[in-house]
Amino acid sequence: MRNTELIRSLKFLLFSVSAGLIQIGLFTLLNELILPGHYWLSYLIALVASVVWNFTFNRRFTFQSAAGVPKAMLLVFAYYCVFTPFSTWLEHWLTVGCGWNEYIVTFLNMALNFVTEFVWQRFVVFRHNIDNNDAARKKQQS
Numbered sequence: 001m002r003n004t005e006l007i008r009s010l011k012f013l014l015f016s017v018s019a020g021l022i023q024i025g026l027f028t029l030l031n032e033l034i035l036p037g038h039y040w041l042s043y044l045i046a047l048v049a050s051v052v053w054n055f056t057f058n059r060r061f062t063f064q065s066a067a068g069v070p071k072a073m074l075l076v077f078a079y080y081c082v083f084t085p086f087s088t089w090l091e092h093w094l095t096v097g098c099g100w101n102e103y104i105v106t107f108l109n110m111a112l113n114f115v116t117e118f119v120w121q122r123f124v125v126f127r128h129n130i131d132n133n134d135a136a137r138k139k140q141q142s
Contacts, residue, residue, distance in 0.1 A: 015054055047080075055076050
């Protein structure tokens, strides 16, 4: 059991890193080339892209969940209804209000997102629907 949760945490970390690379890559592209001067919009678009990527892969491989996508995505959406305004405000306050480097602040928000989203997905979104998809069942039968 303990080993299973460690592996689950490591999978979540790896998928989150890949989502983070997508987020920072897209953010850089938007912030530097496509939407310069529209920092918050670049951040928001990059965040949404990384969320969809992260949710898709974590549902399938990390939590191996057969939970219905609409309900699970609605719960993830609820998390982001709180996290996105807070992190957007924090990004603006630290970069514009305090003069922090926008990339340092983005990485800070990504770390905050990683920890809080894992807890949310593990104990709220997939709480009763972990290791119940076809791949998990086949693995349990072996």
